[in-house]
Amino acid sequence: MNSNLVRYVLGWVLIIIGAMLILPIIVAVIYHENDYIYFGIIAVACLTIGLISSKIKPKNTQMYVREGYLSCALTWVLLSVIGCLPFFISRQIPSFTDALFESVSGFTTTGASILGVDRQIEDLSHSMLFWRSFTNWAGGMGILVFMLAVISQLSGHSNMYLMKAESPGPVVSKLNPKLKDTAAVLYGMYGGLTILQFLLLALGGMPVFDAITLSFSTAGTGGFSIKNASVMAYEGHFYWQAVITVFMFLFAVNFSVYYLILTKKIRQAFKLEELRWYFVIFISAIALITIDLTINGFYSNVFERIHHTAFQVSTYISSTGFASADFDTWPELSKTILMTVALIGACAGSTGGGLKVSRAIILVKSTARDLRKMLHPNSVYTVKMDGKAVKEDVVSSINTYLILYVFIMVISVLVLSLDEKMDFATDFTAVIATFNNMGPGLAKVGPTQSYYDYSILSKYVLIFDMLAGRLEILPVLMLFNKSCWKNK
Amino acid sequence: MKIIIIGCGKVGRTIAEQLDGEGHNITVVDKNPRTVNRLTEHLDIMGVEGDGASRSVLFEAGVENADLVIAVADADELNLYICLLAHCSGAKNTIARVRNPVYHKNITESQSMRKAIGLSLMINPEKIAALEMSRLIRFPSAIEVDSFARGNVELYTLRLAGDHFLVGKKIADIGLLKGDVFKGESRICLVERDDEIIIPGGNFVFAPGDKVSFICTPSKASRIFKKFNKSAPAKAKNVLIIGGSRTAYYLADILIESNINVKIIEKLPERCAELSDLLPEANIIRGDALNEELLDSEGIDKMDAIVTLMHLDEENIMLSLYARQKSDAKCITKIERIVFDNIVDTMPLDSVIRPRELTAESIVRYVRAVKNSEGSNVESLYKLVDGRAEALEFKINSKDSPVVGKQLKTLKFKNNLQIACITRKGKAIIPKGEDTIEPDDLVIVVTTHKGLQKIDDILD
Known part of the structure; x- marks a missing residue:
């Protein structure tokens, strides 16, 4: 491994984090809060170390897969630790583990919180709330992608590995021949949609601070709310909740769809198989749950039923993790459907989590192919997506991914079950909710509950799950691979 | 510029590397996913996997906004077809690699045809190689000759022998030497020593084995050459071409025009007949060149220049090594495929011509x-x-x-x-x-x- 190169990349990451920390300082100044000191100290420290480190350019700047994966994983560890310091130093979240949990949950866009039971979310200062929601936004499209977009020193060709390691989906491809342009286009669309949502919310009468933080959390499909009761706090404001529903749905769509629309290839965009299946899953989940709720007599009218169903399906399929209703009280079938759409998750190349729709499609198709092969052992049949053959190594990497996915889930549930205070439903949904970067689970980690009661060990397991889920497992596993650390 | 390259062979690859380094937006297209992957992993470019002759693939590569489409796939017809398709789909400029001289002639002669295909440039690798070789033959003691400013000045590269009068001298002192070699008409621009490239200043001291490049006008070149390299003849009179390929034909044609005697050794009788038909003034010998007796009897030791244009690189290398042993003639070796540049450089081969690199270079120059x-x-x-x-x-x-x-x-x-x-x-x-x-x-x-x-x- 070229450790000097990794150090160099991390130096730039520190500069970006330092720059990000300036935003909550501004918020603190606006609200006359003293927290700017904490953000200020950390920002200055990050910028100083970052500037020194980025000045010393390594001799060999050729990045290979292992440097890409390692830089990515270490970036996220660094991000999480620095991100938790404001909470911790200001004693607004006194336990380091809790602060780290909150920070990881923010950057990985999980939205699972340890706040809400013992301490209320509303107890945090405005600048801390802003920072909490901003971590959702920064983690959504990814910090390395942002870095590639703005720092031309890193625009070299081999940094594609960085982007690949951070971006979700089985195949990461460029929108534009130049990596820098691709990253800039992605952030442009991301920022544009965020601003659009903010405007729609603010013009709809939502307080500006709420609108900003909610837009950040929705855009990253994170799900941090500035209210203890999540979006339930806006009870009765159907317009606000509807805007959030639509944008949660939109941010879980593959961003290349928006690029195609921007470049006036609309027909091609709507032909994408992943997008079509995403629609199908979304609509059928809403239909099934609405019927289930009707049979079981929830809510007084159809409009309200569909409204809450759409919100909950949106939040689960996009792995955002808001709640407009306490769905923990819903019928079992509805809850199971919600968990299922959460497992399948969003589209690849979006800010959402989960297995990703395209992976699910390829898995189903390749399984069907293998079954067919049992009957006709000599048949040759390629798995196709969007009319093109999917490469065999992509198919096999998705199979590997699924195995790792299940394996990590099982081990996590096992470790969590050491916690005597919790039950199986809680442990199981907690792992699903964190590993898929969703947020609230069911039972004791349901939408009105929090992760506060878990033991320290369990919290670290969940922190690992969140990071592994956001980076799609492999980069995080590389941290534990001895040969990856060896200097060649 | 937004450039699409179709065909990721050696030429496509070299062009992509070069143009990417210059900051162009490159998209490469190839049928073979592995070659596309190999390129996109090493360069900051986009790859599209598919048949370049398919409209949908070209559109996926963004042909409608392309400033330039370069077709360097295997077949001439395919390249021309791709250029036609790209032209009709909105590409501003197109370049095709076309080997067949008949196609070349057709398109060069017919303006309307050229317009219809929308071709900006046709590249003929064999012809480019032949031109380069002819330049070298004009100055046999040069390892390389490059021409600049529309042929107004040329850069000559030669290797200093151990006993050369410049060895041990400083550049600044050249003017003081008896009968000043350069007389202010030339300048040493570049020295290659072992693995190092030096742009020499006044304090640079020459060492044996240095590859020295100097620039001057072609009219002064032969005088300077004579001073520089007293033993070698200024101009080649007899040239032996081994292998009767298409490049051999182009080269012989150019050489005969400047009154040089050309002898071509070719194995296949049909090709010999063709060549003698095309080049009545050349001396065509039928025989297997991989035969010392034949080479000796054809007077390999009396030649001023020997060019090896056999199909296999290995044969060319062997023949050149043999020729170097037998005579003092200028040797030009064509190497098409072998990539171990460092190893080839250590062999006493004199000049090496790589047609693919020349092709890539002329396309890059056009861009x-x-x-x-x-x-x-x-x-x-x-x-x-x-x-x-x-x-x-x-x-x-x-x-x-x-x-x-x-x-x-x-x-x-x-x-x-x-x-x-x-x-x-x-x-x-x-x-x-x-x-x-x-x-x-x-x-x-x-x-x-x-x-x-x-x-x-x-x-x-």
């Missing part, structure tokens, strides 16, 4: 010219010593540039950079410290820096 019309003022670019150094021609367009009108000795240039020549109104000037750069000059800069875009970039 520079197109780009020049929209901003950068690099007239053309020449890759020297395997691309490790560059010679750039800058057209001085404006009076406002910080380099214009100042004596060169007052300007602070980048390290490893030299102004080799200034062409003013068609006349080449080898600049001294007192000379100035004026508007409308064509300035040739030799440097190891990559990617200079405008004349101001030469300053530190």
Whole structure:
């Protein structure tokens, strides 16, 4: 491994984090809060170390897969630790583990919180709330992608590995021949949609601070709310909740769809198989749950039923993790459907989590192919997506991914079950909710509950799950691979 | 510029590498996913996997907004077809690699056909190689000859033998030597020593084995050559071409035109008949060249230049090594496929010609010219010593540039950079410290820096 190169990349990451920390300082100044000191100290420290480190350019700047994966994983560890310091130093979240949990949950866009039971979310200062929601936004499209977009020193060709390691989906491809342009286009669309949502919310009468933080959390499909009761706090404001529903749905769509629309290839965009299946899953989940709720007599009218169903399906399929209703009280079938759409998750190349729709499609198709092969052992049949053959190594990497996915889930549930205070439903949904970067689970980690009661060990397991889920497992596993650390 | 390259063979690859380094937006298209992957992993470019002759694939690569489409797939017909398709789909310029001389002739002669296909440039690798070889043969003691400023000046490279009179001398002292070799008509621009590229300053001392490149006008070249290399003949009279390929035909054609005697050895009787039909003045020998007796009996030791153009690189290398052993003739070896440049360089082969690199180079040069019309003022670019150094021609367009009108000795240039020549109104000037750069000059800069875009970039 070229450790000097990794150090160099991390130096730039520190500069970006330092720059990000300036935003909550501004918020603190606006609200006359003293927290700017904490953000200020950390920002200055990050910028100083970052500037020194980025000045010393390594001799060999050729990045290979292992440097890409390692830089990515270490970036996220660094991000999480620095991100938790404001909470911790200001004693607004006194336990380091809790602060780290909150920070990881923010950057990985999980939205699972340890706040809400013992301490209320509303107890945090405005600048801390802003920072909490901003971590959702920064983690959504990814910090390395942002870095590639703005720092031309890193625009070299081999940094594609960085982007690949951070971006979700089985195949990461460029929108534009130049990596820098691709990253800039992605952030442009991301920022544009965020601003659009903010405007729609603010013009709809939502307080500006709420609108900003909610837009950040929705855009990253994170799900941090500035209210203890999540979006339930806006009870009765159907317009606000509807805007959030639509944008949660939109941010879980593959961003290349928006690029195609921007470049006036609309027909091609709507032909994408992943997008079509995403629609199908979304609509059928809403239909099934609405019927289930009707049979079981929830809510007084159809409009309200569909409204809450759409919100909950949106939040689960996009792995955002808001709640407009306490769905923990819903019928079992509805809850199971919600968990299922959460497992399948969003589209690849979006800010959402989960297995990703395209992976699910390829898995189903390749399984069907293998079954067919049992009957006709000599048949040759390629798995196709969007009319093109999917490469065999992509198919096999998705199979590997699924195995790792299940394996990590099982081990996590096992470790969590050491916690005597919790039950199986809680442990199981907690792992699903964190590993898929969703947020609230069911039972004791349901939408009105929090992760506060878990033991320290369990919290670290969940922190690992969140990071592994956001980076799609492999980069995080590389941290534990001895040969990856060896200097060649 | 937005450029699409179809075909990721060696040529496509070389072009992509070069153009990516110059900051163009490149998309490559190839049927083979592995070659596409290999390229996109190493370069900051986009890859599209698929048949370049398919409209949907070209659209996926963004042909409708492309400034240039370069078709370097295997077959001529395919390349022409792709260019036609790209032209009809909105590409601004197209380049095709076309080997077949008949197609070449058809398209060159018929303006309307050229217009219909929308072809901006046709590249014939064999012809380019033949031209390059003929340049070398004109000056047998040179290892390489590059021509600049529309042929007004040329850069000659030769290797210093151990007993050469320059060995151990400083550049600054050359003018003091008896009968001054250069007389201010030439300048040493580049020295390659072992693995190092040096743009020499006045204190540079020559060592045996140095590959020295100097620039001068072609008319002065033979005089300087005579002084420089007293033993070698200034001009070749008898040339032996081994292998009757298409390149051999082009080369023989050029040589015969400048009154050089050409002998071609070819194995296949049908090809011999064809060649003798096409080149009545050449001496066509039928026989297997991999035969010492035949080579000896055809007077390999009496030749001024020997060119090996067999199909296999290995045969060419062996033949050249044999020829070097038997005679003092200038040897030119064609190497098409073998990539171990470092190893080939260590062999005593004299000159090596790689047609694919030449092809890539001429396409890159064209791209520079197109780009020049929209901003950068690099007239053309020449890759020297395997691309490790560059010679750039800058057209001085404006009076406002910080380099214009100042004596060169007052300007602070980048390290490893030299102004080799200034062409003013068609006349080449080898600049001294007192000379100035004026508007409308064509300035040739030799440097190891990559990617200079405008004349101001030469300053530190």
